[in-house]
Amino acid sequence: MKPIASTDPGPPLDLERFLPYRLSVVSERLSGAIARLYQTRFDLSIPEWRVLAIVGRHGPVTATEVGQKSQMDKVRVSRAIARLVAMDRLTQTPDPTDRRRKHLAFTAAGAAIHREIVPLARAVEARVLADLGVEESHLDTTLTALERTLGT
Amino acid sequence: MKPIASTDPGPPLDLERFLPYRLSVVSERLSGAIARLYQTRFDLSIPEWRVLAIVGRHGPVTATEVGQKSQMDKVRVSRAIARLVAMDRLTQTPDPTDRRRKHLAFTAAGAAIHREIVPLARAVEARVLADLGVEESHLDTTLTALERTLGT
DNA sequence: TGTCATTAGTTACAAATGAAACCAATTGCA
């Protein structure tokens, strides 16, 4: 009988079986693939993509709202917006009742890009889900559970 | 009957329901929490942590092997190792048969840290899994499936 | 009203990251 000291590290930890590591690798792969796709095809970064998605889904919004809905901090949001405005994909119109806020809306070019990227995103997602096979059904509930325990 | 043009974007895309986004947010949260933990307690970054885990699990290894086993590119590995060596947590001994390679091993300090961080990592993982409840059982198979389709 | 605290958004600075160039050692092969 081997006594177990309270600091006994136990068996060595297998990185390949460690949940946070696996999650990170998988997420990194998927995001990376999508990032390359949008980068080469639309000169669009992931943060910029998220901003477009939020504007497309929720209409004219402020930077703060974008941040809340996209889980990005305000600096990242600010920079993504700045670039989208510079590329003439978004317009900023000051809120008359609070001149700190600016409402974001698509330009024609922005709307056009949005119309292109949404189906593309769906297609990528659909392909992954199809490849997943039977596990596909569990994925949503598993992610929901993770979001719950990690406090979205 | 509305005809559907081939470019019809369909309903606006909900970021909160978009798989790559959800995966990224969840992974980011978990990794972030762990990163802060290791940073404040051991002055250890995630890449450094991964290197220690690999050395602890696979014994003396080279930088290239670390890269393969931890899914990190060689630059990140090189820098993590450099810092671990500078902090006297790892030793590098040149391979006599190939003087480009250096075998990495723990110093006493490195081994001590490794003994501390592994149980801590397990504890974090265990807490998440416990919080997951019934979904816990699906998580592993779901991740395995994702790894398969995304090509680990 | 006047002032202090808060909020929206930007900027400045430092750290992390990756692509590409790089050096040194080894291998393949004429």
Add this chain to the structure above:
DNA sequence: TGCAATTGGTTTCATTTGTAACTAATGACA
């Protein structure tokens, strides 16, 4: 052998990111 191609690992440079400080505008409340 000798030389080109490859491999292990590091460095350089540009880009991305986050923290903290900042400006401007609004709100709270004496």
